[in-house]
Amino acid sequence: MMASQHSTRAASIALIVGLVFGACGASAQERVAGDDEAEKVMEMRSQTMKGLGRSMRTLRDFARGRKDAEEAVMAASDIEKASTEIPSLFPIGTGLDEFLDSEAKEVIWEEWDAFTAASQQLTEKAAAMVAAIESADQGRIREAFGDLGRNGCGGCHNRFREERD
Numbered sequence: 794m795m796a797s798q799h800s801t802r803a804a805s806i807a808l809i810v811g812l813v814f815g816a817c818g819a820s821a822q823e824r825v826a827g828d829d830e831a832e833k834v835m836e837m838r839s840q841t842m843k844g845l846g847r848s849m850r851t852l853r854d855f856a857r858g859r860k861d862a863e864e865a866v867m868a869a870s871d872i873e874k875a876s877t878e879i880p881s882l883f884p885i886g887t888g889l890d891e892f893l894d895s896e897a898k899e900v901i902w903e904e905w906d907a908f909t910a911a912s913q914q915l916t917e918k919a920a921a922m923v924a925a926i927e928s929a930d931q932g933r934i935r936e937a938f939g940d941l942g943r944n945g946c947g948g949c950h951n952r953f954r955e956e957r958d
């Protein structure tokens with residue numbers, strides 16, 4: 794009796810978890826409505842990525858002693874915040890198959906879970922950078938900054954961005 798009650802409960806929890814995650818996945822991977830919408834979202838993501846680039850330059854200057862810790866914490870926090878918005882900036886139909894000037898590979902949508910995981914990885918690396926700056930430990934700061942660039946940004950770019958010059 795107890796055992797079967799337990800397994801029924803476990804099964805319904807599994808069902809609810811499945812529904813919640815299924816629903817998230819579906820809403821996260823929406824198709825873009827049309828060309829105007831595509832241009833808009835692609836412009837937004839270009840601005841977001843360029844903002845990430847600026848924040849990384851602030852952090853690099855900080856690592857070289859040219860910015861103070863307060864500015865560096867702000868830059869790393871900005872990266873942390875922006876990273877959570879990355880998936881919403883990549884609706885289906887906005888990749889380099891549709892737009893010649895895009896660097897967004899189609900594998901983004903084929904491996905959507907890995908893509909959202911890569912943006913979560915950036916969130917984590919940026920949070921670790923904030924903690925490192927607050928610790929004022931130079932070794933830890935260097936390590937966190939290297940990790941942020943290599944695995945936070947690079948972890949996604951290597952697989953999902955077709956970099957051109």
Ligand code: HEC
Nearest residue numbers: 839842843845846849895896897911912915946949953954
């Ligand atoms: C989860 C994936 C992902 C993460 C994480 C990510 N990027 Fe990107 N980034 C992309 C993709 C995909 C493109 C190409 C977008 C396009 O061309 O439509 C891109 C493009 C860019 C561009 C070019 C933008 C332009 O329009 O010229 C810059 C700069 C950039 N990223 C900087 C960064 C920096 C710095 C970080 C880390 C702080 C970062 N990105 C993290 C996926 C990511």
